[in-house]
Amino acid sequence: MAFDCVIVGAGPAGMSAAVTLAEHGVRSLVLDRGAKAGGQIYRYAASSPLPDPSKLGPDYMSGAALINAFEACGADHVAGADVWHVGDDGRILYSIDGETRQIETREVLVCPGAIERPMPIPGWTLPGVMTAGAAQVMLKTDAIVAENAVFAGSGPLLYLVVAQYLRLGVKVAGLVDTTPRRNFLQAASAAPAALRSASLLHKGISLLSEIRRAGIPVYRQSVQLKLLGQTRVSGLSFYSNGLQQIEADTVFLHHGVIPNPNMTRALGLDHVWNEDQLAWHVKTDLYGQSSIPYIAVAGDGGAIVGGDGAHIEGRLAALNILMRLERISPETRDRLSRSPVGELRRLSQFRRFIDRLYRPSDALRLPQDEDTPVCRCEDQSVADLRAGFQLGARDPNALKSRTRCGMGPCQGRQCGPIVSDLLANWRGEHVSDVGYYRMRSPQRLLSLEELSRFKTVSSLQPRAREASR
Amino acid sequence: MFRSLRENVPETVQVSVNGHPVQVPARQTVWSALALSGQTVTRKSALSGEDRSAYCTMGVCFECLVEIDGEPNQQACLREVAPGMVIVSQNITEFTMADRDGL
Numbered sequence A: 001m002a003f004d005c006v007i008v009g010a011g012p013a014g015m016s017a018a019v020t021l022a023e024h025g026v027r028s029l030v031l032d033r034g035a036k037a038g039g040q041i042y043r044y045a046a047s048s049p050l051p052d053p054s055k056l057g058p059d060y061m062s063g064a065a066l067i068n069a070f071e072a073c074g075a076d077h078v079a080g081a082d083v084w085h086v087g088d089d090g091r092i093l094y095s096i097d098g099e100t101r102q103i104e105t106r107e108v109l110v111c112p113g114a115i116e117r118p119m120p121i122p123g124w125t126l127p128g129v130m131t132a133g134a135a136q137v138m139l140k141t142d143a144i145v146a147e148n149a150v151f152a153g154s155g156p157l158l159y160l161v162v163a164q165y166l167r168l169g170v171k172v173a174g175l176v177d178t179t180p181r182r183n184f185l186q187a188a189s190a191a192p193a194a195l196r197s198a199s200l201l202h203k204g205i206s207l208l209s210e211i212r213r214a215g216i217p218v219y220r221q222s223v224q225l226k227l228l229g230q231t232r233v234s235g236l237s238f239y240s241n242g243l244q245q246i247e248a249d250t251v252f253l254h255h256g257v258i259p260n261p262n263m264t265r266a267l268g269l270d271h272v273w274n275e276d277q278l279a280w281h282v283k284t285d286l287y288g289q290s291s292i293p294y295i296a297v298a299g300d301g302g303a304i305v306g307g308d309g310a311h312i313e314g315r316l317a318a319l320n321i322l323m324r325l326e327r328i329s330p331e332t333r334d335r336l337s338r339s340p341v342g343e344l345r346r347l348s349q350f351r352r353f354i355d356r357l358y359r360p361s362d363a364l365r366l367p368q369d370e371d372t373p374v375c376r377c378e379d380q381s382v383a384d385l386r387a388g389f390q391l392g393a394r395d396p397n398a399l400k401s402r403t404r405c406g407m408g409p410c411q412g413r414q415c416g417p418i419v420s421d422l423l424a425n426w427r428g429e430h431v432s433d434v435g436y437y438r439m440r441s442p443q444r445l446l447s448l449e450e451l452s453r454f455k456t457v458s459s460l461q462p463r464a465r466e467a468s469r
Numbered sequence B: 001m002f003r004s005l006r007e008n009v010p011e012t013v014q015v016s017v018n019g020h021p022v023q024v025p026a027r028q029t030v031w032s033a034l035a036l037s038g039q040t041v042t043r044k045s046a047l048s049g050e051d052r053s054a055y056c057t058m059g060v061c062f063e064c065l066v067e068i069d070g071e072p073n074q075q076a077c078l079r080e081v082a083p084g085m086v087i088v089s090q091n092i093t094e095f096t097m098a099d100r101d102g103l
């Protein structure tokens, strides 16, 4: 027996899709790698270890409502499930507690979320260098903070974490802002449309003034960032009104997020380059339906839309799936979609403004120094990759087989965007002509022992399933 | 320096980090146990053998690979601690692998 719909990922998109499906009588199976539903943005929002989680802000707290609705909707949620294969035959393989299980489904909704854009500055592999996303994860999951850390880069998430730290009374050694001055001009043209989302704009501005009021050192238009230290990070040097240096044993980097590409790539879905977001997007229709009709994508894993956008996209994808399952008519789908579609349009105008304002500079996307590691797993520097290119490896896959870049356990998640950008630069062509790594299953490290045995699960009775173990 | 903002921890477990016993809140991640015990080196880089440590803490980068209860290549940021768990930074590089494989 096949499931009607399997949702991969229990972030805002996956949760809201499951809720919408349940409203129309379809009980979905939701596979999620996390210990609890919520995804990255609403991680532990309904069960925070912090004494006062409201310090993380109203957006985070609003996640609790969605998590509660999801948990009450009757969807079958499997936590700790690492999906490592989604076949174009409706077969899904996932690993849980070191064991692989197989299920079949009619419809698949993939919600893999975002990852942070790699920021390959000199020293970015030193212990103590982490991402701003990591600061958030540690805070939300285990209430852990780094005292006297430096935050460097640009973008809403970076400012949010700094503000959260300050509200919690954690000392911050400095904010090194890399947003180029010209971005403000470029963003200005998108501002009138963004003003229709005045509350979102206001939220962003108040974050920045909150940081300013706290009186921590803030350096604007910073360039030439270099992490200091031999065996672990000891600080950051950069130019902002002259050469600056801050000492710190932890430095958090961030300059935006991109869709987590591995699952949608391994599925062979069509992708398109988006110049506004400087990232590959999954090609979908309004409802998230991909180039393979029974596979839909919603949330940041398709294109960056943010938590609110993901919530709406999950609902739209579910409405389309309900139509495909013949639970609702096309007319009903269209009628129920009208207001979410309008809201998504409004959000996307605001997103365009944010994309321009926080567009990462080329100097931070492309490593400027020949010795800077590009592939962290296999230790391949710019110079190593250039040598491979000069020997004739002109596209990402050829470069991968020549240099081993992208062959390590992260499967190119960190080096992939950098490699495509570097090759585009060296070839003097656009990155959309260069392409991206070809991906395959399994999408995670698997032991042979695990591969040798797996279970087929085809019923929606979780307890019966446990019993058959 | 990492520190915890938790105020009351209802339940703790004891694990061993590189041979040192540490008491940590139940169900926190293995990476958090490493971070709070100040032993933040997880693995060695493949070629240069330099120290590495957790980078993304959300399962993306695989920098946090450690040995847990004798099994190598475990993502410290995704695994939860369990009573008596033995966590060890791992020393696998291209060269140690070659040694092991007799190459």
Ligand code: FES
Residues within 6 Å of the ligand: B053, B054, B055, B056, B057, B058, B059, B060, B061, B062, B063, B064, B065, B075, B076, B077, B078
């Ligand atoms: S720290 Fe990146 S995968 Fe664990």
